[in-house]
Amino acid sequence: MANERITEDLVDAQLRALAYYADPDAIVVEKQQSVIESIRKGLSKASKTGKGITAGYPEFIITSPATPDMVVLVECKADVKYHESANRGQPRDYSVDGVLHYARHLTSNYTVISIAVSGTPQTNDWSFFVTPKGTTQERDLVSPSGAPITQMIGLNDLFAAAAFDPQVQKQREHDLIQFAMEMHEFMRDEAELEEKEKPLAVAGTLIALNDPVFAKTYDSYPAGDLPEFWIQSIKKVIDKAQLPVAKLENMTQPFTGIQVHPELRKPTKGYPKGLLNEIVTLLAEKVMPFLTVYEDFDVVGAFYGEFLKYTGGDGKGLGIVLTPKHVTELFALIANVSKDDKVLDICAGTGGFLISSMVKMIQTATTEAEVEDIKKNRLIGVEQSPSMYALGASNMILRGDGKANLHQGSCFDTAISAAVKKHKANVGMINPPYAKTKEDLHELRFVEQMLDSLAPGGTGIAIVPVT
Missing domain, CATH: 3.40.50.150 (Vaccinia Virus protein VP39)
Structure with a gap:
C-alpha cells in the first residue's frame, strides 16, 4: 500500500538538496502549519471536506521575509494515479486539486506558487502552478525564458518564474x-x-x-x-x-x-x-x-x-x-x-x-x-x-x-x-x-x-x- 510519508520525504530531500533549510532567516519551511497570521487566517476554513468550517493545511508552506507577497504550497499524494482529477474538483483525493484548493484561500493576500507531488522516488509526478494575487485562476508556472517548470528548483528561481507572469507583474x-x-x-x-x-x-x-x-x-x-x-x-x-x-x-x-x-x-x-x-x-x-x-x-x-x-x-x-x-x-x-x-x-x-x-x-x-x-x-x-x-x-x-x-x-x-x-x-x-x-x-x-x-x-x- 502506498505511503504518503514516502512522498513527503521525497519532497523534503529535494528541499534540502536545494538549500531550502540552509538559512532559516532567509527561507521558512513549515509543515502542515504556519506561524504567519495572514496564512493561518486564510487557511482557517480551508478544510478539504468542503464545509468551510475547519482549518486545512498542505504538507509544506514555504515563505521568505525578503519576498513577503509570495507563498509556496506543496501538497503530496502517495500514488501517481491520484495526481490530478479530470476537472481538478476533488481536493481530498488528488494532489493538484488539493494544492489549488488551498491556494484559492490565500490569494487575497499572496501570489501563490502551488506544487503538486505524487508518487515515490522511483516513480513520481510534479506539477507547478501560479495563482496571481487577487485572482482565483491558476496558470502553469513557466520560467522567464518561457519553458515550463517540471522539476523542483530553488526558491529564488520559483519567485522569478512567478514574477514573470504578466498578471503578477x-x-x-x-x-x-x-x-x-x-x-x-x-x-x-x-x-x-x-x-x-x-x-x-x-x-x-x-x-x-x-x-x-x-x-x-x-x-x-x-x-x-x-x-x-x-x-x-x-x-x-x-x-x-x-x-x-x-x-x-x-x-x-x-x-x-x-x-x-x-x-x-x-x-x-x-x-x-x-x-x-x-x-x-x-x-x-x-x-x-x-x-x-x-x-x-x-x-x-x-x-x-x-x-x-x-x-x-x-x-x-x-x-x-x-x-x-x-x-x-x-x-x-x-x-x-x-x-x-x-x-x-x-x-x-x-x-x-x-x-x-x-x-x-x-x-x-x-x-x-x-x-x-x-x-x-x-x-x-x-x-x-x-x-x-x-x-x-x-x-x-x-x-x-x-x-x-x-x-x-x-x-x-x-x-x-x-x-x-x-x-x-x-x-x-x-x-x-x-x-x-x-x-x-x-x-x-x-x-x-x-x-x-x-x-x-x-x-x-x-x-x-x-x-
Missing part, C-alpha cells in the same frame, strides 16, 4: 503605486517634508538599505543618531558603485537636507524611534523586495511620479518634466538599441531613457562582459538639477547596478559638452524642458545640442512641441 506594480500614495501621505502629514524632499528621502533610503550593515542594524539606532548613520550608508553605497564620472559630493549633497530635517530625528509618542526610522522600515518591508524582481522597473521614477501628482498635477510647478515609462520604452524600441549602441540623454532627469535602453540592450547581450560593458560604457547622461542628478544616479545604482556616465551640470557647458562628445554616442534620446518664459532656452536648442553631441550618422529621437 501587473498586480505588483499596482501594489507599489498604491504604497507610493500611502508613503506620500505619511511624509506630508507626519514628517512635514516638502515636495522636493520626498523623492530624495525615498531614493536615499533605498540606497542606504543596499548596505547590508545598515539594513540589519538601523533599527537599533536612537532617533537622533539614525540620520547620520543614514547619510554615511548612502555615501558608502554610492562610493562602492563607482559611477564613472559622478563625484561623491555632488551625489550626496542633495540628501543632506533630509539628514538635518528636524522632524525626522525627533522621537515622538507615536514613533519613539523617530520618523526616519518609520520611513526606512516601510521602504524595507514594502519596496526593497520589488528591487530584486523588477530589474527593468523604474522604482524611483515611479515613486517620484506619484509624489508629483500631488504638487498641482504635472510637476511643472517644480520645473520638472518626467517621461512616462511607456514613452521611454517606446524610444528604446524605435531606436532598436542593442549591445553595440551608445545611448545619450542630455536632459536625463531620473534616468528613464537610459534605464529603458539598458534593459533592451542587455537583452541582446550574450556574455557577462557584454552586460558590464553596457552598464559602464554605453549609457551617457547629463542633468543640471542637483536633486534630479542625485535621483538619476541613484536610480542607476538601484536598477540593476547600472554605472552610466552621468554628468552633473548644463549640457551646454563647454567642458561637459566636450566630455559627452568623446563618448561618440550613436543614439540620442531627449524629452527637453519646455520654455515657460521668453528668457528660457527654447526646447529646440536642446534637441540641436543632442544631435550635435552624436557621432556622425547617429540617430536622435526627441519629444518636440507642435505649433
Whole structure:
C-alpha cells in the first residue's frame, strides 16, 4: 500500500538538496502549519471536506521575509494515479486539486506558487502552478525564458518564474503605486517634508538599505543618531558603485537636507524611534523586495511620479518634466538599441531613457562582459538639477547596478559638452524642458545640442512641441 510519508520525504530531500533549510532567516519551511497570521487566517476554513468550517493545511508552506507577497504550497499524494482529477474538483483525493484548493484561500493576500507531488522516488509526478494575487485562476508556472517548470528548483528561481507572469507583474506594480500614495501621505502629514524632499528621502533610503550593515542594524539606532548613520550608508553605497564620472559630493549633497530635517530625528509618542526610522522600515518591508524582481522597473521614477501628482498635477510647478515609462520604452524600441549602441540623454532627469535602453540592450547581450560593458560604457547622461542628478544616479545604482556616465551640470557647458562628445554616442534620446518664459532656452536648442553631441550618422529621437 502506498505511503504518503514516502512522498513527503521525497519532497523534503529535494528541499534540502536545494538549500531550502540552509538559512532559516532567509527561507521558512513549515509543515502542515504556519506561524504567519495572514496564512493561518486564510487557511482557517480551508478544510478539504468542503464545509468551510475547519482549518486545512498542505504538507509544506514555504515563505521568505525578503519576498513577503509570495507563498509556496506543496501538497503530496502517495500514488501517481491520484495526481490530478479530470476537472481538478476533488481536493481530498488528488494532489493538484488539493494544492489549488488551498491556494484559492490565500490569494487575497499572496501570489501563490502551488506544487503538486505524487508518487515515490522511483516513480513520481510534479506539477507547478501560479495563482496571481487577487485572482482565483491558476496558470502553469513557466520560467522567464518561457519553458515550463517540471522539476523542483530553488526558491529564488520559483519567485522569478512567478514574477514573470504578466498578471503578477501587473498586480505588483499596482501594489507599489498604491504604497507610493500611502508613503506620500505619511511624509506630508507626519514628517512635514516638502515636495522636493520626498523623492530624495525615498531614493536615499533605498540606497542606504543596499548596505547590508545598515539594513540589519538601523533599527537599533536612537532617533537622533539614525540620520547620520543614514547619510554615511548612502555615501558608502554610492562610493562602492563607482559611477564613472559622478563625484561623491555632488551625489550626496542633495540628501543632506533630509539628514538635518528636524522632524525626522525627533522621537515622538507615536514613533519613539523617530520618523526616519518609520520611513526606512516601510521602504524595507514594502519596496526593497520589488528591487530584486523588477530589474527593468523604474522604482524611483515611479515613486517620484506619484509624489508629483500631488504638487498641482504635472510637476511643472517644480520645473520638472518626467517621461512616462511607456514613452521611454517606446524610444528604446524605435531606436532598436542593442549591445553595440551608445545611448545619450542630455536632459536625463531620473534616468528613464537610459534605464529603458539598458534593459533592451542587455537583452541582446550574450556574455557577462557584454552586460558590464553596457552598464559602464554605453549609457551617457547629463542633468543640471542637483536633486534630479542625485535621483538619476541613484536610480542607476538601484536598477540593476547600472554605472552610466552621468554628468552633473548644463549640457551646454563647454567642458561637459566636450566630455559627452568623446563618448561618440550613436543614439540620442531627449524629452527637453519646455520654455515657460521668453528668457528660457527654447526646447529646440536642446534637441540641436543632442544631435550635435552624436557621432556622425547617429540617430536622435526627441519629444518636440507642435505649433
